[in-house]
Amino acid sequence: MTKTRAARDLLAYWYRLSAGRQAPRRDEIEPRDIKRHLPEMFILELERPGVFTFRLAGTAICESYGFELRGEDFSTLWQHDGRTGVMDLLARVVGNAEPVLLEVAAESFRERMVRFELLLLPLAAPNGRLTRVLGCFAPLEEPFWLGTDPIVRQWTETIEVLDAEDGDSVPLTDRVELDVESDDLFADRTDTPAPPAIAFREVRPYLRLVKTDTR
Numbered sequence: 001m002t003k004t005r006a007a008r009d010l011l012a013y014w015y016r017l018s019a020g021r022q023a024p025r026r027d028e029i030e031p032r033d034i035k036r037h038l039p040e041m042f043i044l045e046l047e048r049p050g051v052f053t054f055r056l057a058g059t060a061i062c063e064s065y066g067f068e069l070r071g072e073d074f075s076t077l078w079q080h081d082g083r084t085g086v087m088d089l090l091a092r093v094v095g096n097a098e099p100v101l102l103e104v105a106a107e108s109f110r111e112r113m114v115r116f117e118l119l120l121l122p123l124a125a126p127n128g129r130l131t132r133v134l135g136c137f138a139p140l141e142e143p144f145w146l147g148t149d150p151i152v153r154q155w156t157e158t159i160e161v162l163d164a165e166d167g168d169s170v171p172l173t174d175r176v177e178l179d180v181e182s183d184d185l186f187a188d189r190t191d192t193p194a195p196p197a198i199a200f201r202e203v204r205p206y207l208r209l210v211k212t213d214t215r
Helices: 005-018 031-040 059-065 080-095
Strands: 041-048 051-057 100-108 113-124 130-139 151-162 169-172 176-178 207-212
Touching: 005 031, 005 113, 005 130, 031 041, 031 059, 031 130, 080 100, 080 113, 080 130, 113 151
Parallel strands: 151 207
Antiparallel strands: 041 051, 041 130, 100 113, 100 151, 113 130, 151 176, 169 207
């Protein structure tokens, strides 16, 4: 279940717009309806098979990571050994019309830790095809340094498939490494400097998948 107000409100909004369909259309999303959470939201688009690119990204994400994301391939934010798993997850979101909730642990440039909730929701194009993902990336806590000490590494700790028909748990073996950059959502931000490059450490495999019926 969701832990942050942003994820909870966005999920409820998505269900309301879906109205029994697999997913709402992109043109049904009204920014004013969810304006308090726009800084933590993003939209991905399936540009070609296996490639999801950022179309929009929120200002809070930009402030946390200090990077421009618009037009970037979503998979490039992960380390090479984690990209396949992440793209398989996104393919499941749009292929099965399944909302997915992740809990993410992140490390800043100064090696401070923070945890986030990442929500991924299928979104239809005007022609009805599921080719987009509506999401939010909200901190579970808000440390004083968030937005000034850029996050440079993060990994997925749990994945929860929402609105599943059963409650079975499926263990996964690969921990997902992210080399994260960011952008803003419904506003432009192009002057944020990138943090210095750092060396990435190996992480022991661990990931847990839980299916939950949220209706």
